[in-house]
């Protein structure tokens with residue numbers, strides 16, 4: 001009897017043993033991409049699909065995994081219409097890269113990944129960025145954060161002499177619900193306008209938001225139902241309120257300390273342009289922290305749909 005696929009059983013050993021074969025890797029990728037077992041046309045969303053096969057005796061052989069739509073007649077594979085469209089990397093290596101990125105708590109560098117997958121540095125760097133791009137939360141579909149939230153910001157990078165170091169740092173804003181999800185955004189500066197827009201996009205106005213004493217939060221959260229501030233300049237880091245709640249931003253500090261392990265320990269250097277993608281990667285792992293590594297990978301695959309990332313942005 002064929003063993004039923006169990007996401008919790010998925011680990012590096014089982015992935016390498018059972019899915020290093022390209023044919024089996026394609027089957028797994030298709031099963032994760034179309035969980036109902038029926039391919040859907042990425043061009044017109046029609047579900048009557050047939051598999052294309054090479055004609056007997058034909059000199060040209062059709063590659064594996066090509067389907068055609070009964071309505072629009074366009075051919076497609078499982079990667080068309082996803083962030084991996086047009087990738088020449090074998091699916092077994094793509095699956096392996098997804099698993100490694102989903103399970104490495106402090107991330108991995110592209111150089112490390114390229115040695116593990118036996119792909120070139122640039123191919124791996126772009127493959128990892130495709131994954132990170134897909135990991136970003138879709139704010140239109142996501143539920144706004146509620147209950148007790150914490151908001152804070154940190155600065156990443158920066159080099160040079162003392163005068164220029166602050167100008168070169170990039171600000172990452174974070175809002176996190178206690179025992180819930182996190183949302184990150186790279187902002188040009190900590191102003192009430194930037195913070196206010198970020199909060200309006202991510203947090204319900206009925207939520208309680210804890211922040212430090214930065215004045216931008218006071219202005220940005222003036223319409224919030226409840227805004228608690230802890231005064232770090234007076235060495236106040238956690239305050240027990242009479243209603244039994246505790247005001248602090250320590251959950252944010254916890255998220256930032258993980259992100260900085262990635263910057264110092266794995267990537268060493270991140271550009272301002274690509275920082276949102278690195279932050280999304282940590283955000284995704286944080287939001288799925290209660291899942292097993294295999295489950296996190298299985299949950300990731302549907303997120304690749306409808307997203308594209310270009311190495312060179314097309315002219316039009």
Ligand SMILES: [Zn+2]
Pocket residue numbers: 041042043044045046069070071072073074
């Ligand atoms: Zn179609």
